[in-house]
Amino acid sequence: MRVAVYFCQENPEAGGGVNLDSVAKYAANLPDVVQVKSLGVRPKLSPEPLAVEIGEQGLDRLVVAGDSPGYFKPAFTRAMALAGRDPAEVRLASFREHGAVSHDQTERAKAIVACAVSGVPFWLAAVPKFTTVHPDVLVVGAGIAGIQAALEIADAGKRVYLIERTGTIGGHMAMFDKTFPTLDCAACILTPKMVAVGQHEMIELLTMSEVEAVAGLPGDYRVTIRRQPRRVDPDACVTCAACSEACPVTVPSEFDCGIASRNAIYMPFPQAVPNAYLVDEASCRYIQSGGEKCGVCVRKCPKGCIDLDQGVELVEVQVGSIVLATGYDVYDATRIERYGYGVYPNVLTALEFERLTNASGPTSGRIVTQTLRHNKRTKRDEWVFDPAGEPPASVAIIHCVGSRDHNHNSYCSRVCCMYSLKFAHLVREKLPDSACFEFYIDMRAFGKGYEEFAERIREEGTFVVRGRSGKITEADGRLLIRGEDILSDSMLEFPVDMVLLSVGLVPAHGADRLGALLGVGCDDDGWFSELDYNGDPTDTERGGVFVAGACQGPKDIPDTVAQASAVAAGALRSILSGRGYGSMSTLLLSDIEARARELAVGMGPAARRGD
Amino acid sequence: MATRVNPKLIDDLEIYGAQDVSKCYHCGNCSAVCPFSQGERIFPRRSMRHLQLGLEERLQADLEPWLCYYCGECSEDCPREAEPGETMMSLRRWLTSRYDFSGISRLFYRSWKAELWAILLVALLTGVGFLLLGFVQGDLEIYDGPGAFLPSHIVHWFDWGMAAVLVILLGINCARMWWFTMGKEGRANGTHVPLGQYLARAFLVPYHFITQARYSRCEHKRPWAVHLVLMLSYVTMLVLIMFFLGSMQAGPGIDWRVHVFGYAAALGLVVTVIFAMRGRVTRTEAHYKHSHESDWIFLILLLTVAVTGILQHILHRAGLDAAANIVYVVHLMGVVPMLVLEVPFGKWAHMAYRPLAMYFSDLQPRAVPSRSRVEPVRPAGASSGRA
Amino acid sequence: MNAEVATAVETPVVGGDGRGAPAAEKQAALRVSGSSATFQPRIVGFLCNWCSYAGADLAGTSRTPYAATVRVIRVMCSARIDPTFVLKALAEGADGVLICGCHPGDCHYSEGNYKTMRRYPLLKRMLADFGIEEERVRLEWVSASEGQHFADVVDDMTRRIRALGPSKVKIALATDRAER
C-alpha cells in the first residue's frame, strides 16, 4: 500500500498548536508512506492536478492531516475518484478534534497520523490502560445535572458525594418559573428530585463546599473539599424564621437576583435542600465585627442551633469517578452599554424576570415595573419591585444579548430563543392587554415541540420582529427602543415600559480553576472540553472524570438531563465492571502505534452502505 | 418579474474595498445604531443585502451610500465584523465609477498604478506646458508683474479653462447620477418630481455643501469637524484662485485682505490632511481602519499642492523669484491633475455627489404619479405584526 | 409552622389572569347556547390511565379551557369500566357519563378498548330500557396527545346535555329527598 500524507490547516490561529515539522518528519518515516507534503493554511486546492499526482505516484491511500482537515477532504476524495482510485481511501488525521491542540501534544498528533496512515480510527487504537475503580462517586455541582447524575448513581446503590458551592441544591432551575415548551412549573418537577436527594441514604450532600485539591489517579482519586461554615445546624433547624426576623441586616438576595432582599441569616428559598437557614459571612454584622456586635439571631433561636463562630472545615473523600456539573453563569449585561442595563430600572435580565414572574418571587408572580421608594434605613430613594406596582403596558424582549457577537461571546447560547418565547407567553398570559415584542436574529426552536411552541406564541399575539434591537434610551420616563424590523422593511422606534435582555450563558466562575485541578481542558470559550465531540460527549481526557450539562456547553433541561444520565452510565459502567479508563495523557505513542498495527489487519475499508 | 441574483458582484466590490460584506448575517444592528437610518432610508443593512445579492440595478439607484458619513459606529458594533461602514464607503467608490461616463474612474479604482501614471502624465504635460509658456514670454527671475515667468492673468485664464473642463466632466457624471437615481427610478415606478420642487429645494445643494449639516448629527463629532475644516479650506482656496488670483500672486508685500484667507485655508488644508494621514496610519478610528490606495493618492496629491502653494508664496516673499516660479510650476503640476482627474473621476467627486444625494433624497418623497402608468415596483413588505 | 411562614408571603393573584379569561368567555358562550342558562350539568368521566387521562392532563399543561362540568374518575383501562359504574353514576344523579379510552389499536393493554367498544352498544340498549336518553352516555377515544380533543368533547357534551336538561333520575332523587 502506497500512502501520501498532506498537511493543511483550516484555522490560522489553531495552526500554532502542534509542531507540524516534527510530525511531518515522523510521518515520512512511517511504513507505506511514500510522500509527505505540507500545503499550509487554507490552501486553494484543485482536484485535477491532485489526481494527476495520485496517478503518477500510484497512491492507494491519502491522509489529510491538520486541524479540522475535513475542510479539505472532499477535494482529495474527488481527486482519488478522478485518478480512478478508491475514494473511500482518504483518511483524516484531525489534530484538534482528537485532542492535539497545544505544542506539548505533538506526540499525540504523531499518533493520530500513524492511525490514519494504517487506516485505523484513532479512538479505536488510543485506549488508555484500564484501572481498578473505587466504587464511590463525587458529583461537583448540584443543579439539575448534578442532582440527576447523583440520583441515578445512588439509586443503583452506590455512594455519591454531592457537593454544591451555595447553601442549597437546585441550581438555576430552581429559580425558574415555568419551563419551555410544556410550561409546567420548574418547582413542580424539580423539588421532588431535590427532596429525594435530601432523603437518599446513599447521597452524602455537602453544601457550601468546593473542591480544594485533587490527588491520586483515575479510579482512585482523593479529593479535598473546602466546606464553608453554614453556622446553622441543618438537622436541628426547623426554619421557624425567628432568626431572620431578628436579623438587622438586609442585603440583596442572590436567589432573587437582587430584585428582593434577604437577611444575613436566611433561607435561599422555601423549598431549599437542606431545608435550613444559613449565615452569609460577608454581610453578618457579628462576623464582620469579629464577634463584637450583634449576634441577636443566636439569642432568638429557640433551638439554639446557630453557631456564628463555626469555622471552615476540610473534608477528604476517596472516590473512583468524578462528575463535573458546575453549570453556568449568565452574561454580564452591563458590558453592553447601549442596552442601558443597570442604568434604567426597567431593563431586566432573563434571570431577574424569572424571579419577578415566579409565584414564589418578590411580587408573587405579578409582572410590574419598578417603583421609586424611600428607604428609611439608607435615607435614599431606591427602585423596588412592589407587588402593587404598575404593570408594564408593553414589554420588549431582546435576543442574543452577549451571544452570537464577535465583540462578546461568538457562540450561540442555545436556550435564549426558547426562554424568550416563554417570557412572551407569560407576559401575554398575565397581562392580556399588554403588547409584547420579540427582537430576534434567528428563531432557534429546534427541540421536541419547540417549533410548535414558537408558532403558538406568535398566534397568542406576540409581535415577533426579526432584527436585533440596537439601542435603548430613556424618553420621558419610558424606554425608547430602536431597531430594524427586517421582515417588514422598516425602522422601529417606540417606547416600552420594560425591556428583557435574553442574556447568554457563560461558564460558571471558577470552572477554569476546577478544570486545572482535575486536568480537564477548556475550549476557547471556557466550556469544559469533552473527549470527542460526537463519540464521547460526556467523557474527558482525564480518566474517571466526566462532564454533564451546561458546563460542557449551553444546554436546555432535557439535553442536560440526558447527559447527566449518560454520565451516570459511565460511572456505573466502570464501577460494575470494576475497571475504568485511565487518562489519555498516560498513552505512549509506541502503544498506539503497536495497537494500530495489530488492528490494521482485518480493518477493511470504510463501511459504505445504505445507498 | 423576479430579479436575478448575481453572486459575482461581491467579488467585484472587493476591489473597491468591500472585503467583509459576505460575513453579514443581517441582525439589523447597524441600521439600528445609525442615526440616519430612518423611514424609507434603511441602511447600511439593506445596502449590504443588495450587494450580497448582487442587485446592481438597485444599488445603482440607491442614494443611501451618499447619506452615510462613515462615523464607524456600525462597524464597531457589528457582531460579525462585516464592516458595514467600509462597505458603504466601497459602494460610494463603486457608484462614482458607475456615474462616470468615461470609465476612467472605474480604471482608477481598480488599478492604483493606472491612476498614478495618469496623474504623472498630466502633471508632466502641465509642467512642460508652463515651462514653455514661461521661457517663451517671460523671465524666470520675475515672479510677478510685467515679464513675469507665469503672468497671473494667463494662469487665471487657464484656471477658468480648467474650471470649464471640470464642470463639463463632472456635470455629465452628475447628470448620469440624476438619471440613475431619479429619472430611471421615477419611470420604473411611474412617478416624477415636478420641476417646481426641484427649484424650491435647490438651496439644499449649497446648504449641504457648505455646512455638512448631516455629518454633524453623527455620534462621533470629530470626523465631522475635520472634514468641515478640510472642505471649507479647499473651497476658500478655490474661490481665491478663481477670483482673486491676481492679488494672490501679487507681492512681495502681503495684501492682508486676501492673503489672510489664503493662510487660513492653507493651514486648514495641511493640518487636516496630516491629521487624516496620521489616522490612516494608526488606524485607531473605525473610519480610518481600511484605506484604499485611492485614499492615499488623494491625500498625497492634496498635501503636495498645499505645501507647494505655501512654499512658492514664501519664496516669493523671500525674494527668491526663480525658485518661487519653479515651485509654482510644480504646484500647478499638482493642481491640474487634481482638477481634471481627481475631481471628476476620483474621490473628490463626492463633494458634488453628496450634496446632490441629499437634494435628491429630499425630493424623492415629493414625487407625484406621472400621468402614464402607475404601479409600485417594490413588493409590499409583509407586516411584522401578528405574524 | 413552616406552612404559616410560607403562606404568609402568598396572596392569591386575582385579575390580570390570562388563562382564566378565555375559560370564562367560553363558559359564557356555553351558557347562552344551552337551553337553560342556569343549569350546569354534572358529568362523570371514566378515563383510562394511559391515553385519556394523560390527554386530559395535557389539556391542563397546554391550558386548553373547557367546561367545568366533568368529574374525572381514573381507571387503568377503559375495559375496566363495568356497565354498573355507568348505571351507578346515573343513579347517583349524574346528568351524563363520559367514557374515554385509547384509540383502537393504541391500547396500552393491546386490546382493552376493543372490549369497551363491544360493550358500549349493549350498555346503550340497557339505558334505552331504563328510559335514559342515549346522548347522556358517550364513548370517545382520546390519546395522550389530544388535550384539545378532550376539551372539545367535554364542551360538546356539556352543550348537548344542557339541551336535554337535568336527568330524570336526578329530578326523581331531588323530589324524593324533598318528600323525606
Added chain:
Amino acid sequence: MEQHRIGVYVCECGTNIAKVVDCAAVVRAAEVLPGVAVATSYKYMCSTPGQEMIAADIQEKGLDRVVVASCSPRMHEPTFRRTIRNAGLNPYYLQMANIREQCSWVHGAGAEATQKAIDLVHAAVNRVGLHEPLESRTVAMCSNTLVLGGGIAGLTASLELADAGYQVYLVEKADHLGGNLARVDLTAPYLDSAQDLLRERIQRVANHPRIETFLGTELRSLEGYVGNFTAAVALAGGDGGSGAGNGSAAQSGDGGGPGRWALEVGSVIVAIGYKEFDASRITHFGYGKLPNVITSFEFEKMVREGRIQTAEGGQPQYAAIVHCVGSRSQEFHAYCSRVCCMTALKYAHELKSAVPGCYISDVYIDMHAFGKGCEDFYRRSSEVKTLFLMYGKNEYPVIRKADPADDCGLLIEVNEQLSREQIEIPADLVILMVGMEAREDSGEVAHMVGISQDKDGWFIESHPKLDPVATTTEGVFIAGTCAAPKDIPDSVAQARAAAGRILARIAKGSIEVDAVYAEIDEEACSGCRICNELCPYVAIEFDAEAKRSRVISALCKACGACVAACPSGAIRARHFTDEQIFAEIEGVLA
C-alpha cells in the same frame, strides 16, 4: 364501616391552583367530611416542608389515610407514597385529587372550579377510606438487554452495557450496522470523519464477547414485564438478509427454530432511528422530475464517491441548498428536524472544497446553529462567500428549468425575506435538505413494546424534561432519533442515558413492581374461563382439577378487563375495586 382518621392536604402550587381554586373553601368543605381529621392547604405540598407536614401529622395526629389534592397523580403519586411510607403508613393509603391539570389549569377562576375541586376531594376522601394496605413486590432483574436498532445510538448503548459486563442482544433490521450514519462522510461542525466514528463502534461491537448481534432481524413480540421480558426475534420477512450475525448460538432455545430466537431480557432499548422525508411530496421542488434536484443523502453519496456533478456529468457552476424540506411546514411536519442546518453548512464547505469555483446559495428560514462550535461553523461558511437567502415559513421556493439562454440549468424563485425582493437564484445542482420522519415500522414496534407515539410518530418519553429516555412502560427505554430528531452527540448522550438507567436497575439486582393487579376469589369463581381468553397477557391460568381460574400476579398488568367481564364478580382489581370506584362516584356527585 370503621371510622378513619383522614388527612386532606390541598396544594396551592404557588399560584397555579390558588389563583383559580379557592383553596380555603376546599379545606373548609373537606374538614366536615366523615373521617377527616386534618384538612389544610399549603403553597407547595411537594416541597420538603410540605411533605414534612404530612409526615408530622401522620405521627402526631395519628392519621391512617391521606388525601393530597394537587397536581396530576402521574406527576407526584410516587412522591407522596414515599412520604407516607417513610412516615410509617402503607403507601397505598394515599389518594390524590387532580385539581391542577384537570381543574385550575382548564377552568376560569370562580365558584365552578372551586366546586369541582371540592367534589374531587370528596371523591378522594370517600375512596381512600376503602383503600387496602398493598405491598409492592420485588421481582428478579434479568441483566440481559435487548437493543433494537444498530445505528450510532444502538451501538453506543450496547457497548456501554456490555462494557459494564452484561449481555446485550443487538437486533438490526438491515443487513449491516451503522444505520443512517453509515451513509454520512463527515460530521458537522468540525468536519471529522463519520466513518471513523462508526468503524470504531462497529469494530468494538463485533469483537465484544458480551454483544450478540442479529442482522437482518426484527422484533416479533415482547412478552413479560420489567426485568423479565421474553423477546421473540426473527429474520426480517423470512429472507435471511446477510444471515443472523453470530446470533444462531445458544439463545435459539424454546420458541426458536430456524431464523427465530426467544431472548430472555430484563430491559429493552428502542433505538430504531428515523427515515428521511420523501422530497417528491413537495411539488414546488420538482424532485424526481427535474434532473439536477437531489436530496441531501444523494449529495452525501456524491461527496463520498468524489463525484459531485450534474446529471449531464458536468461540474456545477452554481449550486443551491434548500433548507427545511418537509420540516417546519404546515402541510408536512410542524417540527424542526434539528440537524439539517448544520448539515447544509457542511455541504457548502464540501462543495467549496471539491468544486473550488462553485457559487453556493443557501436558502434557509432560520439558521439553527445552536450546538457547540456551530455558530463559528456558520460564520466560516459566510466567510467563504456562501450566499445565504432567507425564505418565509410556508412560502416554498419554486424550482424550475432555466432557459437555454441562461448560464445555469435551474432557477429557484423565492420571496427573499432579508431584502423583501422577489428574486431568482441560478443553480446547476439543487440540494434539498430533507427532514427526519418516524420510520414506517415505528407504530408496529411501539405497539409490540407497549409505548406510545406522539402525533408525528415519535416515541413519547415518560417526561419530556426530567425523564427523556424512559417510557410509560417500565423497563422499555428510547434513545436517539426515534424519540425526536437529534444530532450525533445528543443521540450518543441519550443512548448512554438509557444504558445508565438500566445499569442502575441491574446493579440493584431486583426491581419493585406495582402492587396493583387482579386476583380471583376462588370461592366465587364459577370456572367459566371467560377471563382466560380475555387476558392479553395470558396472566390467568386455569386449574383443571379445581375448575377455578387463577391470576399470575407477576404477569398481570392490572387493566381490569377481566374484572369487568367476570359474570360472577369473582375478580377483584386491587386498588380499583368496585367498592372503591362506587365510593368515588358517590363522592363526585355528592
